Structures are given as structure tokens and as C-alpha cells.
Amino acid sequence: MVKFEFAEPPRSGDDVVAFEDLGKAWPLEGGGEKSVFGGVSGLIRRQEKIAVVGVNGAGKSTFLKVLAEQTEPTSGSVRIGASVNVGYFSQHSMDVLDPKLTVFETVQAVMPNASIGVVRNLCAAFLFQGDDVDKRIDKLSGGEKSRVVLATLLARPVNFLILDEPTNHLDIQSREILLGALQTFAGTVVLVSHDRHFLRSLVDRVFEIDHGEMRPYEGDYEYYLHKTGREHSAA
Ligand SMILES: Nc1ncnc2c1ncn2[C@@H]1O[C@H](COP(=O)(O)OP(=O)(O)O)[C@@H](O)[C@H]1O
Ligand SMILES: [Mg+2]
Structure with a gap:
């Protein structure tokens, strides 16, 4: 892990x-x-x-x-x-994700200067491993979406x-x-x-x-x- x-x-x-x-x-x-x-x-x-x-x-x-x-x-x-x-999370935060982006693209968008490796690592820390990072937001469960939002929250300073x-x-x-x-x-x-x-x-x-x-x-x-x-x- x-x-x-x-x-x-x-x-x-x-x-x-x-x-x-x-x-x-x-x-x-x-x-x-x-x-x-x-x-x-x-x-x-x-x-x-x-x-x-x-x-x-x-x-x-x-x-x-x-x-x-x-x-x-x-x-x-x-x-x-x-x-x-401030970083704010609520149940509503999941609704503002762009449904057409992938997990990787969503996380990368909040850390544009990070290397691919760093973005992948953060995704992996929130249990998106291998091909999972290429799943589109609109194909994710509620739990997966929460994980994406939390990853984007923690990616920022x-x-x-x-x-x-x-x-x-x-x-x-x-x-x-x-x-x-x-x-x-x-x-x-x-x-x-x-x-x-x-x-x-x-x-x-x-x-x-x-x-x-x-x-x-x-x-x-x-x-x-x-x-x-x-x-x-x-x-
Ligand atoms: N956006 C809103 N518009 C109108 N009423 C709201 C709104 N958000 C919460 N309320 C009302 O404010 C009260 C407190 O709600 P809330 O803060 O969600 O409580 P909790 O999070 O402790 O369950 C409730 O009566 C709720 O119906
Ligand atoms: Mg509440």
C-alpha cells in the first residue's frame, strides 16, 4: 500500500x-x-x-x-x-468534478507542475492503481469520487x-x-x-x-x- x-x-x-x-x-x-x-x-x-x-x-x-x-x-x-x-470538502464537492475527465487528468489539473510519477503516486495513495487512473469520473462509484476529491484537496498547498x-x-x-x-x-x-x-x-x-x-x-x-x-x- x-x-x-x-x-x-x-x-x-x-x-x-x-x-x-x-x-x-x-x-x-x-x-x-x-x-x-x-x-x-x-x-x-x-x-x-x-x-x-x-x-x-x-x-x-x-x-x-x-x-x-x-x-x-x-x-x-x-x-x-x-x-x-482553505481546502473545503462536502458531499457537494463530488458533483463539481468534470465527468469527462479521467482520474489522472483530474488530479493532474490541480498539480500542473508535478511529474507524471508524482501524480500517479498520489492517485495510488488513494487506491487508484494501474489502469484505474484512466477511468472517467462519470464511471466512478461514490466512494471512488470521494477519493478523487480528497486527492485533489491534498494535492494543493x-x-x-x-x-x-x-x-x-x-x-x-x-x-x-x-x-x-x-x-x-x-x-x-x-x-x-x-x-x-x-x-x-x-x-x-x-x-x-x-x-x-x-x-x-x-x-x-x-x-x-x-x-x-x-x-x-x-x-
Ligand atoms: N442551503 C440551505 N437552504 C435552506 N436551509 C438549509 C440549507 N442548508 C441547511 N439548511 C437547514 O439548516 C438546518 C441545519 O442544517 P445542516 O447545517 O445541514 O445540519 P447538520 O449538518 O448538522 O445535519 C436544517 O434545518 C436544514 O434544513
Ligand atoms: Mg451535515
Whole structure:
């Protein structure tokens, strides 16, 4: 198995993103709006690995979108720090792949100066070996597409990864590869995942979104579970 090693990303400032009194409401179809959260303030520092947790519909994806500047907050501000290069992954990222390109062409497009060998290596690290790299995007399964998107994300000199359920379509082997890559990643990570093994092995802070508020837990996932008495719950 090929192990992927990040190119050392450029170092960001110590304050990666500061958010203050942040609020988000989505417009409702029949008019009016639905408030997701409000009054959320905090600071994400360099090299932190943060899990954002909460029940379905709590606003995890919305919070990540606001952080990644994919949508405007309704109130408050997000300040991205100096020299921060964001890489954002969501389920939607797979839909923006060009269906007519091959795996190799897709990865090469984000690293135009890399040699064929380097591109092949990155593809191989995400389990596209031999002829697999010549498969067209529109012939790929959901899991394969996720792997392509993650490969293109990691090919760039990003130092702040915002990942919304990156392991959803991944098989166990791909999940372990991604986990290994994130564990050795010298940058900052904010992630949503339902994979407890992933969370236990990676994160050192937890933000819980609950009823429109966000609470930080200054510890790893075990600490969060202990503090909230959720060690034995299934969710
Ligand atoms: N693009 C959108 N337009 C309108 N409403 C949305 C949009 N995205 C999310 N919502 C709503 O915002 C709330 C929070 O959703 P989301 O952030 O996806 O939660 P989570 O990721 O925690 O499951 C839900 O009520 C959802 O229906
Ligand atoms: Mg979500």
C-alpha cells in the first residue's frame, strides 16, 4: 500500500480563524427564514484538529460552510487569518468534478507542475492503481469520487482543511489512509464525521452545536464523551 505524505504546507498565522457573534439563518421556501445558530464566537488556532458534533439538522454543515466562506453569515463576522489556504470538502464537492475527465487528468489539473510519477503516486495513495487512473469520473462509484476529491484537496498547498463528512462513502482502507494523512497533517483541521474511530484518533477539541448554540470542549473526543455523559450512547 502506498502511504501518502503531505508536502509540507506553507505555515499559516497562529490564529487561523476568529469568529464573533456569528449567526446564520436560511431563507425558507414559503418566505421567512429559519435560524440555525446565533451568538457563536470562538478562535481556531494553528494545528488544532476540531470535531464539530451535534444531532442531525443541528447546523454542523451550515457552520462549516460559513467558516469556509461558502455562504455569508447572517450576522457577526468570520476573520480568516494571515496565510491561511482553505481546502473545503462536502458531499457537494463530488458533483463539481468534470465527468469527462479521467482520474489522472483530474488530479493532474490541480498539480500542473508535478511529474507524471508524482501524480500517479498520489492517485495510488488513494487506491487508484494501474489502469484505474484512466477511468472517467462519470464511471466512478461514490466512494471512488470521494477519493478523487480528497486527492485533489491534498494535492494543493492547503493548511486549513474543512471537511464535512469526508468518510461517508469510503471503504475501511480508504478511511484509514485519510486518517493517517490527517494525523500527520501539519495544518489545521475542522471536521464533521460520524466515525467514532476517526474522531477518537484525530481530534483535540470538540465544538458541539445544540439548539442554536455552540459549546467548545477543550479536550479530545473521549473528554467530550465523558463530560457530556455520552460514553455509552450509540450516537
Ligand atoms: N442551503 C440551505 N437552504 C435552506 N436551509 C438549509 C440549507 N442548508 C441547511 N439548511 C437547514 O439548516 C438546518 C441545519 O442544517 P445542516 O447545517 O445541514 O445540519 P447538520 O449538518 O448538522 O445535519 C436544517 O434545518 C436544514 O434544513
Ligand atoms: Mg451535515
